Amino acid sequence: MNYETLVTVIRRLALEAGDRIMEIYNSDDFEVKSKSDQSPVTEADEAADALISAGLRDAFPEVALVTEEQADSHDIDAMTFLIVDPLDGTKEFVNRRGDFTVNIALVEDGVPTRGVVYAPAKGRMFYTNSVGQSVEETGPFDKDAAGETTPLHVSKPDNSALMVVASKSHRDQATDDYIGKYEVKDMTSAGSSLKFCLVATGEADLYPRLGRTMEWDTAAGHAVLNGAGGHVVRFDDLTPLAYGKAGYANPFFIAYAPGVDLKEG
Known part of the structure; x- marks a missing residue:
């Protein structure tokens, strides 16, 4: 896997999906259906899934693809695969609370090694770069070129607070x-x-x-x-x-x- 190409593609697809999701989010009304497990699904989930899936299959036809909205992908048996939740937090989306994200990741040998999380309503985007360091990119976002990024590091916890x-x-x-x-x-x-x-x-x-x-x-x-x-x-x-x-x-x-x-x- 060429990680530089991968990161470029998943970053762009997350932004494109985010734009489509926000078009629907900001519309006067949108359809909400129930899946077999009674969880909600909207036209935004489906539109974002179609966009991301097409982009990933075009860029990485040899890599298995698992995505929430395509049940036939849930039986794939692969050590390396791309995995997508086109709209995580559908309840947040339906209730217009803004805490929803586009999620695209690469799993290798059971470990998620690269990924992007984009929260379009909050204007925050987090991803792993080509060498595996996680960053947050500062908007406004350009789909064709990454902007300024800040390396991410976890805290040094104080177990008393x-x-x-x-x-x-x-x-x-x-x-x-x-x-x-x-x-x-x-x-x-x-x-x-x-x-x-x-x-x-x-x-x-x-x-x-x-x-x-x-x-x-x-x-x-x-x-x-x-x-x-x-x-x-x-x-x-x-x-x-x-x-x-x-x-x-x-x-x-x-x-x-x-x-x-x-x-x-």
Whole structure:
């Protein structure tokens, strides 16, 4: 894989998809349907998926592609694959809260090695560059040329005053009980894969997820966190969260900056 080409392509596709999503987001009305699992899907999900999928298949025809909105891609068995959530945080989108993202990642041997997370309503874009260092690019964004970027590094946590980020739409008592095991200075809520990015930037130290997620929800954010020096581990045994699992379903997990004194569940 030519990482320089990959990063150029996924960055551009994320921006193009973000533009299409915002056209629909800013319209007077848009259709919301329910998938078989009762999760919402909008015309923005479908339009962004079509755009990204076509772009990736054109640029990387030899690489397997897994995407949330194409069920026939969920049976792919590959060690190396591209994985896409064209609109993560659909509930945030439907409720016009802005915390939704475009997510594109490359997984190699079970590890997300490159990825882009773009939050078009917030004007924030995070990605891994060609050498695997995560950066945040400052807008306005040019699809054809990257602008000024800031390297991302996780925090140096203070275990007596941790910054914690948790889900905005999927918060539950089990999550609150687990967070209660830590000495917390402050908590924030965020939607979609932005939670990984807040740990990557040092805005948070810890993000526990005790709820259902799929690999397309997490791969791009996981790649960004990896490239900023962070880690993602399974909640049950604190081993690294791996990708390419049957059905692409994730166990509960914890994303964190090294130095956090992880507690047992």
